[in-house]
Amino acid sequence: MKDNRIVVIGAGGHAKVIISTLLELNYKIVGILDDDPIKRNLHIFDVPVLGSVELLRSGKFEQGIIAIGDNRIRKEIADKYREFCKWISIIHPFSYIHSSVEIGDGSVVLAGSVVQPGVVIGKHVIINTSASVDHDCKLEDFVHIAPGVHLAGGVLVGEGSLLGVGSSVIPYRRIGKWSIVGAGSVVVNDVSDFITVIGVPAKPIKQG
C-alpha cells in the first residue's frame, strides 16, 4: 500500500492551501516544520507545527512537500535537505491535467488549474489556483505560476521565475531564469534572466 504520511515544510498562507489539498487527497499529515519561532505553537487545520526544518535530519520524515511560495527559499530547502526526504508532487482533484504532462518531484497543481497536452513541469513548481498552462509549455524547476495566470501554447518559463497573479503570456515567448512578471501584466516579448517586467505590454521595471 502507498505510504500516505507526509510532512509539510512552511506554515504560511501557501501552506494552508497545500494542506487543504493534501487533505482532499487523503494524505495523513504528520506535522508542519517552520523555522519561525512565532509559529511554534500554531496549528493549520489541526495539524501542529512540530519545530524547525532542521528536524528533517532526524530521518523520521520519509515524504514531504515544501509549501513555501517564495522560489528562492523553496530551492534553498530542497537543495539542503534533498537526502533526508522524498519530495512528492500533488495534483488537486478539481484540476485538469492531461495524461501526457510530465511533472517533477515536489511540484503542485492547485484547484481549478488546467494543464494541457505536451506540457513539461520541472521540480518544485507551483501551478497556483485557477491558472492555465496551454499545450507544449515548459516550466523549469522552482517556477511559480500565480493564481489566474494564463500561459498560451509553447511558452518557456526559466528556472525560478514568478509569473504574478493574473498575468498572461502570448504563444512561444521565453521568460528567462529568476525573473518576475508583475501582477496583471501581459508578456508579448521575450523576457531576459533576472529582471522584473510590468504592464501591458510588459516592460522592464524602472530602477530607483
Ligand SMILES: CC(C)(COP(=O)(O)OP(=O)(O)OC[C@H]1O[C@@H](n2cnc3c(N)ncnc32)[C@H](O)[C@@H]1OP(=O)(O)O)[C@@H](O)C(=O)NCCC(=O)NCCS
Ligand atoms: C512587479 C512587482 C514584483 C514589483 O514590486 P516592487 O519591486 O516592490 O515594486 P513597487 O511596489 O515599489 O512598485 C514600483 C512601481 O511599479 C508599479 N507597479 C508595481 N507592480 C505593478 C504591476 N504589477 N503592474 C503595473 N505597475 C506596477 C508601482 O505602482 C510603482 O510605480 P511608481 O514608481 O510609479 O509609484 C510587484 O508589484 C508584483 O506585481 N508582484 C507580483 C506578486 C504576485 O502576484 N505574487 C504571487 C502570490 S501567489
